[in-house]
Amino acid sequence: xxxxxxxxxxxxxxxxxxxxxxxxxxxxxxxxxxxxxxxxxxxxxxxxxxxxxxxxxxxxxxxxxxxxxxxxxxxxxxxxxxxxxxxxxxxxxxxxxxxxxxxxxxxxxxxxxxxxxxxxxxxxxxxxxxxxxxxxxxxxxxxxxxxxxxxxxxxxxxxxxxxxxxxxxxxxxxxxxxxxxxxxxxxxxxxxxxxxxxxxxxxxxxxxxxxxxxxxxxxxxxxxxxxxxxxxxxxxxxxxxxxxxxxxxxxxxxxxxxxxxxxxxxxxxxxxxxxxxxxxxxxxxxxxxxxxxxxxxxxxxxxxxxxxxxxxxxxxxxxxxxxxxxxxxxxxx
Ligand code: AMP
Ligand code: MG
Numbered sequence: 018x019x020x021x022x023x024x025x026x027x028x029x030x031x032x033x034x035x036x037x038x039x040x041x042x043x044x045x046x047x048x049x050x051x052x053x054x055x056x057x058x059x060x061x062x063x064x065x066x067x068x069x070x071x072x073x074x075x076x077x078x079x080x081x082x083x084x085x086x087x088x089x090x091x092x093x094x095x096x097x098x099x100x101x102x103x104x105x106x107x108x109x110x111x112x113x114x115x116x117x118x119x120x121x122x123x124x125x126x127x128x129x130x131x132x133x134x135x136x137x138x139x140x141x142x143x144x145x146x147x148x149x150x151x152x153x154x155x156x157x158x159x160x161x162x163x164x165x166x167x168x169x170x171x172x173x174x175x176x177x178x179x180x181x182x183x184x185x186x187x188x189x190x191x192x193x194x195x196x197x198x199x200x201x202x203x204x205x206x207x208x209x210x211x212x213x214x215x216x217x218x219x220x221x222x223x224x225x226x227x228x229x230x231x232x233x234x235x236x237x238x239x240x241x242x243x244x245x246x247x248x249x250x251x252x253x254x255x256x257x258x259x260x261x262x263x264x265x266x267x268x269x270x271x272x273x274x275x276x277x278x279x280x281x282x283x284x285x286x287x288x289x290x291x292x293x294x295x296x297x298x299x300x301x302x303x304x305x306x307x308x309x310x311x312x313x314x315x316x317x318x319x320x321x322x323x324x325x326x327x328x329x330x331x332x333x334x335x336x337x338x339x340x341x342x343x344x345x346x347x348x349x350x
Contacts, residue, residue, distance in 0.1 A: 027185070027191050029177050029191045030192060032054065032149040032192040032193055032194040035152075038152050038156055038192065041190050044189045045063065045153070045159065045161060046157055048069060048070045049070070049190075050077060050189050051153070051192060052174075052180045052188040052192065053149055053163070054149050055197065056197060056199045057145075057197060057201065058201070059173075059174040059177065059191075059197065060161075061074055061077060061078065061163055061164060061165070061166035062089070064159050064160075064162075065086075065088045065129060065130075065133060065159065066130070067130070071162055073187075078167070079169050083135050084169070085133060085134045085137060085140075086133050086141070087120050087143055087203070087205075088142045088160050089150065089162070090154065091144070092144075096144075098126060098128065098160055099125070100124060100126055100140060101125055101126050106208050109229055110206070110230060113229050114221055115143075116146035117221065118199055118203040118220050119203060119204050119206065119219070119226075120143040120217075121208055122139050122141045122205065123139060124138065124139060124209060141205060143203055147194065149194040165202065166179075166184060166191075167183040168183050168184070170251065171183060171253075171254065172254070172312050172315045172347070173253060175196055176193075176196050177191050177194075199309065200309035201340065202339075203220075204220065204221040204222075212233075212234050214236050216236050217342070218338040218339040220305075222336070223235070224335075251346055254347045255318065255326060256319055259315075259347045271292075275324050276293045276322075277323055277325045278295070278318040279292040279328075280296045280315070280328040281295065281296070281297055281298065281328075282302055282307045283299075293323060296314035296317065298314060302331075304331060304332070304334075304335055307340055308339065308340055311340060311343065328347075328348070330344070
């Protein structure tokens, strides 16, 4: 490994400098870790063909080894390095949604280390559409395995600073590409079984997917022994207890000495000044805007030493399904 990967603290470099991305590519090929922006959240990436590098990712995140990583690819040549076969349904989805925030679970290529797939015969793969991620993949010349760049179980990072706050010095480099445009993790669809199965809702909705390939089964929402650990009942969680309100109209009764935060998807009302802090995800009820702001708002509330965070539910259509999925897991004790 070259000298530049021995920094004690993770350097944050602007991704608008082409040399930063080249340097990040060299770190990946020499077995190091790079945090980088994608359209969904920031990832902590390593060479997907290198088991030792993958082990560093698990260690950095304190991620249990039963939780497989998503492999990111730049093009179809890299896809061939990763998957064993391409079902026709996958081809149709790729044509419509790649590059983009859709992860497909497919039969794996034997060369992918078992650690990356948690010993499964399948691999989760996605072609991101963020220009920095795409350039990094091409510079590295290898598929990049990357989970979200945060300690396991905590709220995912949507800025370079979130990555630095959570992972300290464990990445060899953090590429700063600004805030992530989507803000919630990719939709995960398994095509490994006899029927397509939604493993995690994301910004590409089940309705959009069904329009292309027909019937899709929904994986049971919450499991203790998940096939896909994106299905863990508690995940994406703040340290401050979060309570999901029963409806957007409901407000809790606060005790005199209770310091509470409020997270809402609409304009606050006058009585909301009883809260110590209010985060408005979108004043117009735009769910895309809510998704984009969700994790940063949760982190801000979580930094205030509040007793509780109350969150308003949103409509479960479109991106609302993904937002509610994350809020429910955050609210699970
Ligand atoms: P993260 O990158 O942290 O958003 O998490 C990636 C998620 O992808 C995991 O938690 C799993 O839910 C899912 N995943 C990755 N590989 C597989 C696989 N082979 N089969 C099913 N789910 C997978
Ligand atoms: Mg994650």
